[in-house]
Amino acid sequence: MNFRDKVLQVGAFLSDRYGRQEMRRVAQAVDELAGGPAHPRAEFQSPEQLFLPGLPPTPWYEAADFEFCRKLEAGSVTIRNELIQLIESDAAFTPYIEKGNLEQRSKKFAEVAHSWTTFGFGDPQNRARCPQTTRLFTELLRPNLGEPMAAVFSVLAPGAHIPPHCGSSNTKLTTHLGLIVPTNCRMRVGATTRSWSEGRCLLFDDSFEHEVWHDGDAPRYILLFQVWHPDLSEPEILALKILSDWLASEAPQPP
Numbered sequence: 001m002n003f004r005d006k007v008l009q010v011g012a013f014l015s016d017r018y019g020r021q022e023m024r025r026v027a028q029a030v031d032e033l034a035g036g037p038a039h040p041r042a043e044f045q046s047p048e049q050l051f052l053p054g055l056p057p058t059p060w061y062e063a064a065d066f067e068f069c070r071k072l073e074a075g076s077v078t079i080r081n082e083l084i085q086l087i088e089s090d091a092a093f094t095p096y097i098e099k100g101n102l103e104q105r106s107k108k109f110a111e112v113a114h115s116w117t118t119f120g121f122g123d124p125q126n127r128a129r130c131p132q133t134t135r136l137f138t139e140l141l142r143p144n145l146g147e148p149m150a151a152v153f154s155v156l157a158p159g160a161h162i163p164p165h166c167g168s169s170n171t172k173l174t175t176h177l178g179l180i181v182p183t184n185c186r187m188r189v190g191a192t193t194r195s196w197s198e199g200r201c202l203l204f205d206d207s208f209e210h211e212v213w214h215d216g217d218a219p220r221y222i223l224l225f226q227v228w229h230p231d232l233s234e235p236e237i238l239a240l241k242i243l244s245d246w247l248a249s250e251a252p253q254p255p
Helices: 003-018 024-033 067-074 076-088 102-108 124-129 131-140 234-250
Strands: 116-120 149-156 161-165 172-180 185-189 192-194 201-204 210-214 220-228
Touching: 003 024, 003 234, 024 234, 067 076, 067 131, 067 172, 067 201, 076 124, 076 131, 076 172, 076 220, 124 131, 149 172
Parallel strands: none
Antiparallel strands: 116 149, 149 220, 161 210, 172 201, 172 220, 185 192, 185 210
8 A cells, every 4th residue: 555545544543543533634634645746834834744724823822821821830840950960960962963854854954963962751761750841741741742842952152053844743833941041042943033032932833834943051951841832632642643653654754
């Protein structure tokens, strides 16, 4: 069975499981993924893998509008203290390009291969070293729906430039909580550039082209993770979780 037929088979399974009306947008995304007509994107928006039509084409979101961001900011000192303990204990921060598909990330991020490192919360031992941060994740997000996704402490060395790129899908929002932020660090999402502040969140849709510059003189540390787009219903999230897991194991990677 070729990739197109497999995608359509997964789409039919999701429609049967969660209902055709509820899966209308998911079915449209699956149809495009299988080679059907592409749905219109906003300027700068080009997800690498999956596009769900009908979601607001908004590059930046205001963190203050989201309760989990407000509460995360309130706990930022605790999170920062756990990060500092990791730094002082010489915890292993591994190159970002070594996470996920090595070949794909090596092509996209070759110029920051030695400048961008992370400490991931997917490892139970790492979570145990950061119990308060892990507790906040559990209290503020929806672990039953897989949140947080791709959670890491992310470190960027001075002089680094993360080149323009887009994320895999418009179905998730990316959160950055500034923890140790020197001056002259900034990120562009779409046409707008913002900077991190310590103890404050930035929230954006990474299906829009984004890039990062670090022109400061000390490492920049943030907490980075993803949540499901707030306009998704729970059945859509459950279906997209199945589809995303399947794509991670079956779909060909972009060039």
